[in-house]
Amino acid sequence: xxxxxxxxxxxxxxxxxxxxxxxxxxxxxxxxxxxxxxxxxxxxxxxxxxxxxxxxxxxxxxxxxxxxxxxxxxxxxxxxxxxxxxxxxxxxxxxxxxxxxxxxxxxxxxxxxxxxxxxxxxxxxxxxxxxxxxxxxxxxxxxxxxxxxxxxxxxxxxxxxxxxxxxxxxxxxxxxxxxxxxxxxxxxxxxxxxx
Numbered sequence: 001x002x003x004x005x006x007x008x009x010x011x012x013x014x015x016x017x018x019x020x021x022x023x024x025x026x027x028x029x030x031x032x033x034x035x036x037x038x039x040x041x042x043x044x045x046x047x048x049x050x051x052x053x054x055x056x057x058x059x060x061x062x063x064x065x066x067x068x069x070x071x072x073x074x075x076x077x078x079x080x081x082x083x084x085x086x087x088x089x090x091x092x093x094x095x096x097x098x099x100x101x102x103x104x105x106x107x108x109x110x111x112x113x114x115x116x117x118x119x120x121x122x123x124x125x126x127x128x129x130x131x132x133x134x135x136x137x138x139x140x141x142x143x144x145x146x147x148x149x150x151x152x153x154x155x156x157x158x159x160x161x162x163x164x165x166x167x168x169x170x171x172x173x174x175x176x177x178x179x180x181x182x183x184x185x186x187x188x189x190x191x192x193x194x195x
Contacts, residue, residue, distance in 0.1 A: 033057040042068045099125035106131065112138050112145050132159035133167045140170070140179070149180025160194070168195035 003009075029052050036044035037057075045065045049058060099122040106118040115131045115138075122128060132155050138145050140152030153174050159167035172191035175184045 029055050029057075033061070036061060036064075040064070040068075042072075095122075096126065098122075099127055103127035103131060107134070110144070129159045129162035129164035129167065132156075132162070133164050133170070136167065136170065140174070149174065151180070153180040160191070165195045168192075 032048045032051055033055070036048040037060075042065065045061045045068070048055070048061045049065065052058060055061075102118055102122060103125070106114040112135050115135050119128055119131050119135075136152040136155030136159060137143070138152075139148045139155060141147065153171065156167040156171045156174070160171055168191050172188045172195065173179070174181055175191060176188035177183065181187075
């Protein structure tokens with residue numbers, strides 16, 4: 001303890017202890033990085049950055065964490081869009097179901113007023129062309145309203161514009177016989193072909 005080289009020995013021991021501590025710290029950093037890099041989990045990358053913010057793999061850990069966060073954000077965005085589409089589809093189905101119920105009620109009343117009321121509430125429903133056809137038939141035949149073939153043709157045209165084949169056939173007959181419109185075999189034939 002009182003030798004000439006005591007100070008040198010103490011310095012060497014301190015150097016060895018420092019090297020051992022650095023070696024252990026490097027091994028711990030390496031193990032933490034391997035754990036994060038092998039698991040690819042957000043928490044492990046975050047833990048690595050918390051423990052070794054200036055470590056040699058900190059830029060790689062931050063890049064991996066940024067990628068994970070961007071992926072999660074994109075997944076959340078896609079999930080939100082999917083929920084929005086599902087909600088819109090559910091609302092559309094509900095509205096369609098409601099339109100069917102209301103059309104059934106209007107048909108039970110069997111009046112132009114009831115059908116017009118239905119059309120004002122559900123102008124773009126699947127049942128709208130049928131309601132238009134029915135109103136046209138009422139006017140063409142004079143059922144529950146004053147007979148008016150021209151008004152019937154107007155309603156048939158609206159239903160035909162929405163793809164109702166029965167309305168197209170009725171239009172063809174009206175043009176063929178000249179009921180509410182100028183008689184025209186050519187126009188009648190055109191409507192028959194469309195139907």
